[in-house]
Amino acid sequence: MPKLSAIIITYNEEKNIEACLKSVSWADEIIVVDSFSTDKTLEIAAKFTDKISQHPFYGYGKQKAFALSKASGEWILSIDADERVTPALKEEIEIAISNSEIAGYYLPRKNFFCGRWIRHSGWYPNYQLRLFKRGKARFDERLVHEKVVVNGKIGYLKTPLIHYTYSSLTDFLKKMQKYVDLWAQEKKKAGKKGGIGRGFFHGFWTFFKMFFLQAGFLDGRYGLLLASLYAAYTLAKYARLEELEKTSVE
Numbered sequence: 001m002p003k004l005s006a007i008i009i010t011y012n013e014e015k016n017i018e019a020c021l022k023s024v025s026w027a028d029e030i031i032v033v034d035s036f037s038t039d040k041t042l043e044i045a046a047k048f049t050d051k052i053s054q055h056p057f058y059g060y061g062k063q064k065a066f067a068l069s070k071a072s073g074e075w076i077l078s079i080d081a082d083e084r085v086t087p088a089l090k091e092e093i094e095i096a097i098s099n100s101e102i103a104g105y106y107l108p109r110k111n112f113f114c115g116r117w118i119r120h121s122g123w124y125p126n127y128q129l130r131l132f133k134r135g136k137a138r139f140d141e142r143l144v145h146e147k148v149v150v151n152g153k154i155g156y157l158k159t160p161l162i163h164y165t166y167s168s169l170t171d172f173l174k175k176m177q178k179y180v181d182l183w184a185q186e187k188k189k190a191g192k193k194g195g196i197g198r199g200f201f202h203g204f205w206t207f208f209k210m211f212f213l214q215a216g217f218l219d220g221r222y223g224l225l226l227a228s229l230y231a232a233y234t235l236a237k238y239a240r241l242e243e244l245e246k247t248s249v250e
Helices: 017-023 041-045 060-070 087-096 169-189 196-213 216-249
Strands: 004-010 029-034 052-054 075-078 104-107 109-113 128-133 137-139 148-150 154-156 161-166
Touching (some): 004 060, 017 041, 029 060, 052 060, 060 075, 128 137, 128 148, 161 169
Parallel strands (some): 004 075
Antiparallel strands (some): 104 128
């Protein structure tokens, strides 16, 4: 069977990292790249692998690309600290990587919000390209919401990757603050324009899409909460971009 490397980037993930690493302990190699955690992340990770590096964080794309450069497996499984590989997914992955014609696989993702599986709202199956041949794929260099670019044939797995995305409303708001700033920095470099008007328009569309077009109403109050939170998040992105534009002018 081809050698498989699991790659994970971390920062202060002591609450998540042990369960994550246990779920991929069957991999031939586990690579952890940490951006100087101040909690017990490294101490916990050391129980599972000795292939741990610390590297400054310059964006999610670059950080994962650095992790990829440390891997030696023919196949790469890229997962986040708040994700879990189930035994059923492990079996499907082991079968999938024996197919020499495929260069990368999309995995469905089962997302949980505040402990609840969100079945609609665009959150399931939420395919993510996470399994790929080394040398046939690369990470783009986006600061946030990075993607894997594959050169070759793509396949799809059926068993979902488990994702405990936001454990609470506080967790959501804390992460969104970081994502807003990274998104605004990236768009500013690309010459995109911000503004409250644009933010309201895109925020309204985000709510309409999640709650109505993607059937978020079927997720009940959680669907309503998520659509509202993402609408506010979208507005905040454009407001922050406008703020950066004004700062650079001054």
